[in-house]
Amino acid sequence: MAYWVEIDQDECMSSGRCVADYPAAFAFDDDELATVLPTSGNLTDQQLLRAARNCPSRAIQIFDTDGTLLE
Numbered sequence: 001m002a003y004w005v006e007i008d009q010d011e012c013m014s015s016g017r018c019v020a021d022y023p024a025a026f027a028f029d030d031d032e033l034a035t036v037l038p039t040s041g042n043l044t045d046q047q048l049l050r051a052a053r054n055c056p057s058r059a060i061q062i063f064d065t066d067g068t069l070l071e
């Protein structure tokens with residue numbers, strides 16, 4: 001993984017899509033909001049982009065190595 005992933009928990013609607021599709025990278029916290037796991041580095045850049053595009057509330061943010069927001 002070269003890209004960086006963050007979640008805007010203010011936008012997360014707890015749909016569970018990212019957690020279900022990529023359990024190695026995302027999990028719910030105690031408030032049932034998605035968080036990024038340390039193992040997210042095991043996902044490919046394409047998988048991260050797919051996770052962001054599939055988020056119904058656009059809460060998953062992907063940055064490239066320059067810190068530019070991609071999704």
Ligand code: SF4
Pocket residue numbers: 007011012013014015016017018019033034054055056057058059060
């Ligand atoms: S897919 Fe988006 S809205 Fe759904 S749990 Fe993940 S971050 Fe939250």
